[in-house]
Amino acid sequence: MGAIRFYPLCCLVLGLSLAQAASSFAYSYKNAESGADYVLVGTGVLRLNLTSVDGDEDLFRDGDEGLPPDFSNRSYLSLYGEGFLNKDLEFTLDAQYDQEDPDQEFTFLMELKKDRNYMILGDHKEDSFADTVFTLSDDKMRGLTLHGEKNIGDEKGFVGATGIAGAVRGASVTAEIRGDGTSGRYRLDEAPVIRGSERIRIEVRDRNNPTRVLSSTTQARGRDYTIDYERGELLFTRPVNESDFRGNPVVIVASYQYDAPGGLYQRSRYGARTKVRIGSLQVGTTYLADSVWDDGFTSGIIDDRNQIVGVDLSYNNNDRHLASIEIARSDTPGLDSSDEDIAFKAAFATTPLTDLSVRGNYWRVGKDFLTFGNDDLGTDSVNLGSGVETPFTFVSGSFDFDLDPNNAPSLGTDMEAYSLASSYLFGEHGEAVAGLRLSRDNIPDDDELPVNHQDTYFASVSSLDSEGNGYMVGTDFVAASGDGPGAVNDTLTSRLVGGGRYKVGQSSITGPVTLQGVYQYEQFDDNDVSDNSTMAHDLLTRIETLPLADFMVFAEAGYNILYRDSEDDFTEQSMIGVVGAEGEINRYVKLDGNVKYRLYDDLIADRRSREELSVFLRWQSRPLDTLRTALRVEYRDDQDLIGDASADKILLGGDIWWDISSDLLFHGSYEREWDNRETGSNSDETSIYDDILLRLDWKVTEDATVFAHYRLEYDELEIEPLDATRVRTTTEMLGVKYRFNQWFEAISAYRRKTVDDDIDNEKMKVYGELVCTINKYLSVSPGFEHSRYDDGSDEYEANVFYVNLIGKL
Numbered sequence: 001m002g003a004i005r006f007y008p009l010c011c012l013v014l015g016l017s018l019a020q021a022a023s024s025f026a027y028s029y030k031n032a033e034s035g036a037d038y039v040l041v042g043t044g045v046l047r048l049n050l051t052s053v054d055g056d057e058d059l060f061r062d063g064d065e066g067l068p069p070d071f072s073n074r075s076y077l078s079l080y081g082e083g084f085l086n087k088d089l090e091f092t093l094d095a096q097y098d099q100e101d102p103d104q105e106f107t108f109l110m111e112l113k114k115d116r117n118y119m120i121l122g123d124h125k126e127d128s129f130a131d132t133v134f135t136l137s138d139d140k141m142r143g144l145t146l147h148g149e150k151n152i153g154d155e156k157g158f159v160g161a162t163g164i165a166g167a168v169r170g171a172s173v174t175a176e177i178r179g180d181g182t183s184g185r186y187r188l189d190e191a192p193v194i195r196g197s198e199r200i201r202i203e204v205r206d207r208n209n210p211t212r213v214l215s216s217t218t219q220a221r222g223r224d225y226t227i228d229y230e231r232g233e234l235l236f237t238r239p240v241n242e243s244d245f246r247g248n249p250v251v252i253v254a255s256y257q258y259d260a261p262g263g264l265y266q267r268s269r270y271g272a273r274t275k276v277r278i279g280s281l282q283v284g285t286t287y288l289a290d291s292v293w294d295d296g297f298t299s300g301i302i303d304d305r306n307q308i309v310g311v312d313l314s315y316n317n318n319d320r321h322l323a324s325i326e327i328a329r330s331d332t333p334g335l336d337s338s339d340e341d342i343a344f345k346a347a348f349a350t351t352p353l354t355d356l357s358v359r360g361n362y363w364r365v366g367k368d369f370l371t372f373g374n375d376d377l378g379t380d381s382v383n384l385g386s387g388v389e390t391p392f393t394f395v396s397g398s399f400d401f402d403l404d405p406n407n408a409p410s411l412g413t414d415m416e417a418y419s420l421a422s423s424y425l426f427g428e429h430g431e432a433v434a435g436l437r438l439s440r441d442n443i444p445d446d447d448e449l450p451v452n453h454q455d456t457y458f459a460s461v462s463s464l465d466s467e468g469n470g471y472m473v474g475t476d477f478v479a480a481s482g483d484g485p486g487a488v489n490d491t492l493t494s495r496l497v498g499g500g501r502y503k504v505g506q507s508s509i510t511g512p513v514t515l516q517g518v519y520q521y522e523q524f525d526d527n528d529v530s531d532n533s534t535m536a537h538d539l540l541t542r543i544e545t546l547p548l549a550d551f552m553v554f555a556e557a558g559y560n561i562l563y564r565d566s567e568d569d570f571t572e573q574s575m576i577g578v579v580g581a582e583g584e585i586n587r588y589v590k591l592d593g594n595v596k597y598r599l600y601d602d603l604i605a606d607r608r609s610r611e612e613l614s615v616f617l618r619w620q621s622r623p624l625d626t627l628r629t630a631l632r633v634e635y636r637d638d639q640d641l642i643g644d645a646s647a648d649k650i651l652l653g654g655d656i657w658w659d660i661s662s663d664l665l666f667h668g669s670y671e672r673e674w675d676n677r678e679t680g681s682n683s684d685e686t687s688i689y690d691d692i693l694l695r696l697d698w699k700v701t702e703d704a705t706v707f708a709h710y711r712l713e714y715d716e717l718e719i720e721p722l723d724a725t726r727v728r729t730t731t732e733m734l735g736v737k738y739r740f741n742q743w744f745e746a747i748s749a750y751r752r753k754t755v756d757d758d759i760d761n762e763k764m765k766v767y768g769e770l771v772c773t774i775n776k777y778l779s780v781s782p783g784f785e786h787s788r789y790d791d792g793s794d795e796y797e798a799n800v801f802y803v804n805l806i807g808k809l
Contacts, residue, residue: 027809029083038083038091045781046805047075055789055796071707071735071749073767073783073804074098088114095122116160120145125196128164129273129373133382134328134343134365135286135310137373140197140257141166141269153278163272167265167293170194170257174379179240179250181614181636182649184225184233185673186240190258191232197257199375200225202240207248208493208524208534209480212454213410214248216383232258238592239616239634245558245576246520246538255375268293268301269373280317286310286328290372306332306370323348330370343369343413355425360418366443367414380412405458405476405495414441427463429470434459450484469514471500490527495520511546531566540576551583551591567604574600580616593617602642613637626659650674663699683720690714703740709733727757745771747781761791769804779806 026041067073081093092111108122121144128137128145143166151158177186179202200219206212219225225236234254241250271288291305310328315321328343343366349359371378411417421435437456442449460474478493499518506512518540526532540558547553556578564571580594593616600610619631634651652672659665671691678684692712699705711731718724735749748768755761769783781804788797 035087036083036085038081038085040079040081040093040809042077042079042081042095043806043808044077044079044097045073045075046807047073048803048805050801051798052800053796053798055794055798067733067735067749067751071733071737071747073747073749073769073781073785073802075804079809085112090114116147116149116158118145118147124166129162129271129286129288132273132284132286132310132312133326133345133374133377134369135271135273135288135308135373136377137164137269137271137288138375139168139172139269139373140170140194141168142265143167143269152276156280157278159274159276161272161274163270165270166268168267168269168290169265170197170259171266172255172257172375172378174253174255174375177252177254179242179252180649181239181242181612181638182634182651183237183239183616183632184235185228186234186236186252188232188234188254188256190256191230192258193227193229193232194257194259195229198227199255200234201253201381203251203253204244204248205251206478206493207243207246208491209454209478209488210249212478213381216253216381216410237618239614239636245540245560246522246536247560247574253379253381255379255381266293267291270301280315282314282316284312284314286312288373290370304332306330306372308370308373321348321350328369330368332370341368341370342366356422358420358422360420362419363411363415363417364443365411365413365415367441369413371413377412380410380415382411405460405474405497414443416440416443429465430461430463432459432461450482450487452482452488453480455479469501469503471498473498489529492525492527494523494525497521509547511548514544516542516544531564533565535563537561548583548585551581551585553581555579570603572601572603572609574598588622590620591618593619608641610641611639628655628657630655646676646678648674648676665697667693667695669693685720686716686718688714688716703738705737707733707735725757727755729756730754743773745773747771747783759791759793761789763787763789767800769802771806777808779808780804781806 026039028039030037075097077095077097079093079095082091084090090113093109095106095108097106109125110119110121112119122142124141124143124145128141129135130138141164143164145162145164147160147162149158149160171190173190175189177188198221200221201216202219203216204214206214219236221227223237225234227234234252240252243249268291269289271286273284273286275282275284277283287307287309289305289307291301293301308328308330310326312324312326314324323346325346326344330341330343342364344362344364346362347360349357351357365377369377374382376382417437417439419435419437421433424432426432435458437458438453439455440451440453442451445451456476456478458474458476460472462470462472462474464470464472475494475496477495479491480488480493481490482488497518497520499516501514501516504513504515518538520536520538522536522538524534524536538558538560540556542554542556544552544554556576558576559573560575561570561573563569576596576598578594578596582592584590596612596614596616598612599608601607602609613636615633615635617631617633620629622628630653632651632653634649636647636649638647640646650672653670655667655669657665657667669692671689673687673689675687676685690713692710694708694710696708697705698707709732711729713727713729715727715729716724731751731753733749733751735747737745737747739745746768748766750764750766752762752764754763765785765787767783767785769781771779771781773779783802783804785800785802786798787800789795
């Protein structure tokens, strides 16, 4: 039976571009006497509905729109402002609302700043208390920050205080995904992901000791990867290897926030920090609390809170002698505290001589210390930056290997660690480094749990110029041991590494020619398990040419051989070859690609055991000023020649942007992902995904505009001996605008989405409206919308009479 409902959408939507900021709708104000000088720009739609729904109202209210902003009749707001309210008070305003995007319906940020005093209200973009480790708050927070600061004493002295209070959105989680030799897509465990909350890094871990991180590289969104927040999928710009050339596994570590069931903002976050600096000495105190958001303010936020109290002290004498201490204690009021809730760190760095520097760190964090504020602390990935500043890096077509043994470790809870290192500079670019790092877990001691130790000693000599040319020779020893049931084995890993990179020649055809080579010897001794020790030799070479100023051609060859005590012989070897090119050929073409082949040999059985072939190509071109194209091709073939298993993956993607004329624009894209796994046991698996998108924007006349959109998605999964599952999703959209005169404009749009699978469903929407312009700031738009949905069991049909109030600045 039909129902009549009023749905007042009292919402504001934001989504502003710089182009809008420069439009005639921008509002600017200047007053020379007061010093006011600011600009406001934005547009918004407030929609009031009279709705008749026949069927499931929840499906109707939760239905997505999908139409682009220019042809959408939903409520939205986009507002931005900046400038000075007076000669002393600077402000920034940014508000966004979009009814279609449930992940980020409304965001708001206002900042007021006077000298070094400021107020932030709304959705914070930056972390709070970022100059601490144990009391850092790095979750996305909606709330208030107040900061006040005043100079005291000399020019460096000041006293300051910061307070925060607000709500934290979603839950935090960290996922680890093994690289598979392609750029993705890599799917996260939870979705949708809160926009901008993710922190992505790629780690290389020791094959003999998976808890030891050999290198960690932070990835930047847009440059290194893209993310589909709705689906929780990562796509990297370059393939992520399964392992490095030494056989160490490569892991994608993704820390992010997602909306847990039960609501968007489920936790409150509040705290305060004070700092005082006199001369070279600074003292700080911090309080940070977190609790479940509850209807009962006192019981939920105050009585049931988790809290951390911290004190920090730092000393800086002209950047030549530095020292810092931070101590914190966490607890839940009403529960007993213990030494397991205490965190402490200390660090120093000094330059007693011009060419000699010494640095050290001490770290001790109990196993039960609360980590609700700092996700890196909870995932044992805090990096204090105490490693070498200019590591020796082998720049590969598939990965960059940091081979210098003086790399910074990752720290976390349930850990005590000491580190001491010294560096001596010689010659023009030379540096000699030596140091040690000692660590253990089970903090504080629990007789029922094992204690694991890891001691590292390292030394290196290098001479590297600003372009990375030169040499490095280094060695490290990693001793692991444990006491008690379940402890790690008593092992020793010894490594010797040496390498160099030099320009060896130049010609008119090749341009500069650079040769790079690395040799590594690694011995792993297991003192608890007989015949478990190994010895490995690794050799990797690379030649680079620069035939064009911004275009490089390179080739690589690598060799690895492994000796096992259990066989008293060399048991396996692998060989790798890479040929590739990258850079800008001219202003019309950019290319990045390589072909890699890797072969594994079983020396005991005297046969090939596994082989890999991968192809990567990313092409961008602009053959005409009105035409741009992009192409991405990836292919990977992995054959297990002993187990009769194989895995093949193909990724294809292409885009074309064509300005057919100044009034007719076309965009087309195609993406295909094909994945086939043969196990040799009648359980083969094949998946196929195709995505085709076509869009046309046409300005037919000065007053008439048409847009058309077509998207076809096809998803197929077949796991033998089961029947294949197939899903076909089609989305069609069409929009028309016509301006009769400066006062009246008609807009109409149609959208239909059809899903064909075991349960077919169709969702359709069509609307028309007349925009009446009252003045340059305000318009009124009455309209009618019809929509329906049917999946065989749930359905609705809705008719909506609405009025949009449209404001512009």
